[in-house]
Amino acid sequence: MPKVLILSRDAEEYYQRIEAAHLPALEKLAAAKNIDEALALGNDFDIIFGEPKRMRGILAMLPNLRWAQSTWAGVELLLDPALRRDYALTKASGIYGILMSEYVFGYMLFHERRMLERLQAQKEKRWDESITGSLRGKTIGLLGVGSVGAHLARTAKHFGMTVRGYTRASEACSEVDEYFHGEALFDFAAGLDYLIGVLPTTDSTRHIVDAALLERLPAQAVFINVGRGATVDDSALINALGNQKLALAVLDVFKQVPLPTDHPFWQTPNLLMTFHTSGPSLPGDLSLVFIENYNRYINGQPLLHQVDFERGY
């Protein structure tokens, strides 16, 4: 009979939602905001549900652990080879598509529609009817096409864009007009209006956005990163922006969080930062992800969004 530990900043809200769902066969449901609280609740849990940064510390103390459901899409913290891997790890997925589309297209439109310039014109009481750009007919390149990338592709088609996708091998999303793999990274980048980073950190994605890649982008291109900070060579990005080889970068993810105040990103011209807010983890959605997987767990079905420890996502 399953015993579930919720270990999360939002422990109380998750507890209420999961309790209200009256999960079948559930023997024990407990909720803690931190490891100390959790340990007081026992160590007989076979299921944990929470943020990777909290779950990481308790992994070794749960002898019966069989499944961990992450509230985050990014689970790198649990992939450290020094940590145990004898349980099923599932990540948050499928719920971030709309949220990330809102973020990415919000900032693309912020750029095309010259919102900053209009604000400035209004301040100066200047009737600024300079013509705006449009997404229509422009080309977006998705660096990574998982469930978030697929939603971005759909939104791009809605706005009349051409969509390129760069993946290891997958060509599953029919809204991608052209796929690129492996060595074709530079072909993928050539002529893009928008480059969108949606990649997890793995050995093959670390610093994939480097000087050589940035050089392939046209000078009017915009780079938006909602994947992982480690996929970007920070200095190369700063140089590209400084040398007008890139029009704008919008970063939601960073190598270090919060970013130290002496990091040059804070003051790099044409670089906007959004502090890891692009895909807010909403307890309502995440509870549904957990509940769906719980029902699969007790019925012996394959869990959704299970992470391959070797592959890294």
Next chain:
Amino acid sequence: MPKVLILSRDAEEYYQRIEAAHLPALEKLAAAKNIDEALALGNDFDIIFGEPKRMRGILAMLPNLRWAQSTWAGVELLLDPALRRDYALTKASGIYGILMSEYVFGYMLFHERRMLERLQAQKEKRWDESITGSLRGKTIGLLGVGSVGAHLARTAKHFGMTVRGYTRASEACSEVDEYFHGEALFDFAAGLDYLIGVLPTTDSTRHIVDAALLERLPAQAVFINVGRGATVDDSALINALGNQKLALAVLDVFKQVPLPTDHPFWQTPNLLMTFHTSGPSLPGDLSLVFIENYNRYINGQPLLHQVDFERGY
């Protein structure tokens, strides 16, 4: 045999595009940027193509006029009862849907995603991870559901919103979840998160956005106007914003253009102005509208987007 006069700010570009299309049966094609240039080209034209503000002045001087194609969606300038009405007037239509969706959803996302606040945080080197809003599950009310409104409805559904439409009678757009007509205006407004003005100016839409309507909106609501400035009671809007009865207004259209620098809109808090730039008239698109209608004209088919002088749109 048709004789076409192009009378437009972009006369040269239109001339090239239309000439390149080798229109059948075309006897004469001429292009002018203003009325003086136009008059030097003769007065035997049966077709004119251009901006209402230019065409208005030449209407009385073209005895053979049978059809005028506007490059604008708004044709009020040609509806003055003092002007002739013995010709077919067609407006630009069908091409503004994507552009207006970009504008409207761009500003909705600007608001939800707290873009202004993030910019300020970056300036202050402050890690601002305050949670953002999302369009998903929110309710948008379209004041007017023509071809632009229908595209806005599609975009709203893409982002998971509930869509209400207020029209005189039409219920043609299947992406609208609930329609309202006539007296039901206040029911339409109650509980909206976003109110979008997409109406032309007619006797029944003048000042439709007045104090009484604004009062029905929740205090967190946002009003965006891409229709016509005359549909809004300016003072009522300024009062609603001043009394925190409305969170934000984004205005692209105004009663007077350019807006005089002493108009209070320039300095009204939580009011953003965009100077009639939401739907840029793109010669490439508009030439296609003209060419399609020209082919209908010479084949005696009904013209697309013909305006009813009495109805006013």
